[in-house]
Amino acid sequence: MLVMAAPIVQQRAFVPRYGLDLAGGTTVTLSPVTPDGSRPSRESLDQAVEIIRDRVNGSGISDAETVRSGDTIVVTVPGRGRQEVLELVGTTAELRFRQVLAVAPARADAAGAPTPSGTPAASARPAALPHPSGGPVPGPSPTAPASAGPRASPGAQRDDPLAGLDLTGIEPALVEEFRRVDCSARARGQGVPDDPGARIVACSQDGSSRYILDRAAVRGTDVRNATPAVDPATGEWYVSAEFTDAGAAAFARVTGRITGLPEPRNRLAVVLDGVVVSAPAIREPVVGGSARIGGDFTRESATRLARQLRYGALPLRFERGTVEEISSTLGADQLRGGLIAGGLGLLAVVGYAMLYYRGLGLVAVSGLVVAALLTYLSVALLSAYAGFRLSLPHIVGLIVSIGVTADSFIVYFERIRDGLRAGRPLHVAVETGWRRARRTILVADAVTLIAAVTLYLLAVGGVAGFAFAMGLTTLIDLAVVFLFTKPLLTVLARVRFFAEGHRLSGLRRPRRTAAGARPAPRGT
Amino acid sequence: MAGLADRLRGDGPDLDILGRRRLWYGLSLALLVLSLAGLLGRGLNLGVEFTGGSVFTFTSASATVERVREAAAGAIRGSGDGQVIVQRTGAHGWRVTTGLTSGDRQSDERVEHVRRAIAERLGLPPGEIGVQVIGASWGGRVTERAALGLAVLLAAVIGYLSFAFEWRMALAAVAALGHDLVVTAGVYAWTGFEVTPATLLGFLTILGYSLYDAVVVFDMIKEVTARLGSTGKMTYTQAANRALNATLVRSLNTTLVAILPVASILFIGTTLLGAGTLRDLSLALFVGMIVGTYSSLCVATPLLAALKEREPRYAALARRVAGRDRALAGAGRSAGPATTAHKRRKRQS
Numbered sequence: 001m002l003v004m005a006a007p008i009v010q011q012r013a014f015v016p017r018y019g020l021d022l023a024g025g026t027t028v029t030l031s032p033v034t035p036d037g038s039r040p041s042r043e044s045l046d047q048a049v050e051i052i053r054d055r056v057n058g059s060g061i062s063d064a065e066t067v068r069s070g071d072t073i074v075v076t077v078p079g080r081g082r083q084e085v086l087e088l089v090g091t092t093a094e095l096r097f098r099q100v101l102a103v104a105p106a107r108a109d110a111a112g113a114p115t116p117s118g119t120p121a122a123s124a125r126p127a128a129l130p131h132p133s134g135g136p137v138p139g140p141s142p143t144a145p146a147s148a149g150p151r152a153s154p155g156a157q158r159d160d161p162l163a164g165l166d167l168t169g170i171e172p173a174l175v176e177e178f179r180r181v182d183c184s185a186r187a188r189g190q191g192v193p194d195d196p197g198a199r200i201v202a203c204s205q206d207g208s209s210r211y212i213l214d215r216a217a218v219r220g221t222d223v224r225n226a227t228p229a230v231d232p233a234t235g236e237w238y239v240s241a242e243f244t245d246a247g248a249a250a251f252a253r254v255t256g257r258i259t260g261l262p263e264p265r266n267r268l269a270v271v272l273d274g275v276v277v278s279a280p281a282i283r284e285p286v287v288g289g290s291a292r293i294g295g296d297f298t299r300e301s302a303t304r305l306a307r308q309l310r311y312g313a314l315p316l317r318f319e320r321g322t323v324e325e326i327s328s329t330l331g332a333d334q335l336r337g338g339l340i341a342g343g344l345g346l347l348a349v350v351g352y353a354m355l356y357y358r359g360l361g362l363v364a365v366s367g368l369v370v371a372a373l374l375t376y377l378s379v380a381l382l383s384a385y386a387g388f389r390l391s392l393p394h395i396v397g398l399i400v401s402i403g404v405t406a407d408s409f410i411v412y413f414e415r416i417r418d419g420l421r422a423g424r425p426l427h428v429a430v431e432t433g434w435r436r437a438r439r440t441i442l443v444a445d446a447v448t449l450i451a452a453v454t455l456y457l458l459a460v461g462g463v464a465g466f467a468f469a470m471g472l473t474t475l476i477d478l479a480v481v482f483l484f485t486k487p488l489l490t491v492l493a494r495v496r497f498f499a500e501g502h503r504l505s506g507l508r509r510p511r512r513t514a515a516g517a518r519p520a521p522r523g524t
Numbered sequence: 525m526a527g528l529a530d531r532l533r534g535d536g537p538d539l540d541i542l543g544r545r546r547l548w549y550g551l552s553l554a555l556l557v558l559s560l561a562g563l564l565g566r567g568l569n570l571g572v573e574f575t576g577g578s579v580f581t582f583t584s585a586s587a588t589v590e591r592v593r594e595a596a597a598g599a600i601r602g603s604g605d606g607q608v609i610v611q612r613t614g615a616h617g618w619r620v621t622t623g624l625t626s627g628d629r630q631s632d633e634r635v636e637h638v639r640r641a642i643a644e645r646l647g648l649p650p651g652e653i654g655v656q657v658i659g660a661s662w663g664g665r666v667t668e669r670a671a672l673g674l675a676v677l678l679a680a681v682i683g684y685l686s687f688a689f690e691w692r693m694a695l696a697a698v699a700a701l702g703h704d705l706v707v708t709a710g711v712y713a714w715t716g717f718e719v720t721p722a723t724l725l726g727f728l729t730i731l732g733y734s735l736y737d738a739v740v741v742f743d744m745i746k747e748v749t750a751r752l753g754s755t756g757k758m759t760y761t762q763a764a765n766r767a768l769n770a771t772l773v774r775s776l777n778t779t780l781v782a783i784l785p786v787a788s789i790l791f792i793g794t795t796l797l798g799a800g801t802l803r804d805l806s807l808a809l810f811v812g813m814i815v816g817t818y819s820s821l822c823v824a825t826p827l828l829a830a831l832k833e834r835e836p837r838y839a840a841l842a843r844r845v846a847g848r849d850r851a852l853a854g855a856g857r858s859a860g861p862a863t864t865a866h867k868r869r870k871r872q873s
Contacts, residue, residue, distance in 0.1 A: 029662075031659075031661070031662070031665055072665075319659060319661065320657075320659050321658070321659050321661075321662040321665060322573075322656065322657065322658045322659065322662055323655070323656070323657040323658075324654075324655070324656040324657070325654055325655040325656070326654045327581075327582070327651060327652045327653060327654045329583060329652060330581055330582075330583070330654050333583075334802070337792050337793065337802060338789075338792075338802065340792050341785075341788050341789040341791070341792035341793070341802065342785070342788075344785075344788035344791070344792065345784055345785025345786070345787075345788040345789065346785070348784035348785065348787075348788060349781050349784050349785060352780060352781060352784060353781075356777065392802065393725070393805075396789060396802065396805050396806070399785045399786075399788075399789055400729065400782075400785060400786060400789075400809065402781075402785045403778070403781050403782030403783075403784075403785055403786070404736070404782070406778075406781040406782075407736075407740075407774075407778045407781060407782065410774050410777045410778055410781065411740060411774060414771075414773060414774045414777075418770065436747065439743065440739075440740055440743045440744075443688050443739050443743060444736050444739045444740050444743075446684065446688070447681060447684065447685075447732065447735045447736055447739050448732050448736055450677070450680050450681060450684055451677055451681070451728075451729075451731060451732030451735070452732070454673060454676050454677040454680055455673055455677070455728055458669055458672055458673040458676060466725055466729070466805075470729075470732070
């Protein structure tokens with residue numbers, strides 16, 4: 001226990017962190033929907049969690065939490081309004097490959113800081129080196145990324161960013177939108193799904209450039225797999241994407257069509273959630289069913305892109321199950337209610353144990369106190385180190401399991417009394433009773449654990465929290481009975497107060513035992 | 525009370541529970557029929573979590589039902605679903621349930637509109653109004669998962685009990701459990717208590733609890749009946765009855781100890797918080813625990829005994845005991861089966 005307490009004192013994490021139903025905030029539960037109605041695989045859910053987490057955390061909301069719970073995804077954001085959270089998680093991330101029709105730096109006034117005029121947008125982002133699957137990097141050797149930059153002259157940009165761009169064949173409305181688009185923060189359109197059948201205006205992820213993009217040529221569902229990798233020759237990170245058969249054909253078609261077109265129309269943009277992640281130039285048709293997306297990647301950014309590509313490949317859509325926003329006053333009320341109920345319940349159990357078991361009741365009560373302490377320490381530790389948040393279902397689970405914990409004592413005590421009734425001395429009864437009670441406690445706790453684990457794995461929403469609390473306290477119960485109650489009773493059995501069966505010890509020898517020890521009563 | 529406690533503590537009770545098994549079967553059958561009639565006839569009062577909709581919760585000392593209803597109904601009018609339920613919860617708590625569900629951007633805005641309307645009307649900051657929006661398909665999903673959980677749980681427990689004890693005990697325990705679930709659901713149907721996901725959670729917990737209770741009783745039965753074959757003085761049923769009496773004190777104690785905290789949650793949940801997770805859960809547990817204790821004593825054990833008596837060796841044992849009793853009775857009615865002898869001795873002392 002001291003070992004458990006030390007880090008808590010060190011971290012000053014005396015008060016566990018509370019879940020949203022106690023602290024106030026917004027919870028959104030997303031249910032995955034697959035096209036064919038089958039159960040989504042666990043991997044795809046885990047990937048979806050990673051992506052949604054990226055999205056929520058990337059938006060600057062701190063302290064948000066995205067977890068998988070059963071086969072739903074729960075996003076909790078303390079202290080935030082509903083609208084804001086919904087905008088972030090309400091939509092599905094969609095990945096598309098689109099041909100770049102035009103590119104320009106982001107508007108200087110909108111971007112906050114003026115964009116250095118000499119830095120063409122695409123130089124920050126990558127050149128790509130598609131290669132047929134299998135063999136080593138063929139054909140075009142990596143060239144300087146800067147070569148991929150648009151040919152807009154710096155001078156022209158100062159007057160009109162669109163001067164010098166080839167806008168032939170693009171609808172005027174789109175050009176107008178392109179002219180006006182503000183690539184700073186919100187207006188980037190992050191989280192808004194783009195229409196795959198239409199041309200769109202989009203911004204790069206870092207907000208430094210804007211694009212006009214053609215209809216989606218390849219979609220996220222056409223990607224079979226994507227992995228981050230490092231080029232052994234240059235040590236540069238890239239993402240290797242592998243397509244499905246249909247995707248490979250579509251990818252070959254689009255890369256074949258745009259290779260050889262003038263900059264920037266030979267570039268293929270990777271668009272996630274309406275944001276251009278990268279827009280490499282295509283130097284030769286990609287026919288092998290896999291592509292290499294290169295650029296200024298670090299290990300993190302390559303891993304993230306690969307994950308996003310895989311997510312785009314997930315045949316998952318999310319439906320909003322519940323959206324719950326709890327005001328902080330209601331949360332505080334619930335916490336107070338839960339704590340009062342727990343205190344009251346504990347008090348009632350302690351009162352009953354003392355009344356019924358008297359001296360033995362003290363053993364039960366100290367056992368309960370030890371169990372309560374262990375529970376508190378576990379909760380505080382989990383909260384400080386494992387991101388655990390105490391919520392209402394947890395509290396209910398903990399209160400309910402006061403009964404289970406107390407029951408272990410009752411089972412044992414009754415066995416000891418059976419032994420006393422059979423005329424055994426206390427220290428013997430404590431040992432023989434233990435052997436029998438141990439089996440009962442183990443079997444019964446095993447059943448509770450099975451129930452808790454099943455509920456935890458299959459549950460939706462609060463059930464998991466409740467099941468977790470039940471499982472945790474069952475384990476604590478086992479620890480307390482084996483390591484505390486039993487040794488304590490072994491010691492107490494040598495104390496006169498108990499061993500002699502004092503009137504208040506709760507171990508008074510029943511009169512009938514004495515009667516039973518006498519010769520059998522004679523007949524009538 | 526003290527007298528009862530002393531008696532229980534001293535001797536241990538000696539009640540012929542299994543002898544009255546017809547009474548228990550009849551009682552349970554009546555309860556089951558009544559419950560099923562309630563379930564089929566009246567049905568369960570499903571909460572908004574199952575039907576889809578939105579719930580607005582807030583506290584206000586000055587609000588009245590009329591004002592709250594007016595504000596909410598006025599904001600909803602025109603959006604197709606005009607149904608509004610206004611409830612008081614706790615001292616100053618309010619709960620407004622509407623049929624608005626979530627989904628697209630539009631419905632989000634409608635929900636927001638209602639919230640602002642209520643806030644304005646009652647002079648509250650909008651942030652003080654909690655909102656819960658439940659999609660129309662959510663309830664089906666919860667039910668589906670609960671059913672799956674139930675199936676897996678039952679399979680796992682039957683497997684484990686068959687391994688730890690034997691299949692007859694597993695079967696009897698699970699039958700008792702089905703009894704508990706149906707009767708608890710029946711109580712909900714007849715009383716019209718609202719069924720929410722928290723209630724389902726409570727039902728699932730009852731499973732664990734009911735099984736736990738049955739396991740402890742069965743463990744004792746196993747121990748007592750282990751030495752049966754050699755003596756030939758008792759039938760399986762009589763031995764099981766003795767085991768039942770041996771664990772009776774524990775069963776009642778356990779129930780009491782388990783119900784005390786649940787009752788305290790129920791009390792706090794109802795008086796302080798009104799409708800909500802705490803109350804729904806504790807109510808299901810409260811009802812289920814009482815039914816569960818009854819069933820592990822009066823349903824699971826008689827069923828187990830009935831199953832065991834069909835086993836050839838226990839059937840033979842029952843015949844032997846019956847023959848011995850007849851012989852003894854003929855010899856001068858000096859002793860009966862063990863239970864009766866036991867009782868008589870007790871009366872003398």
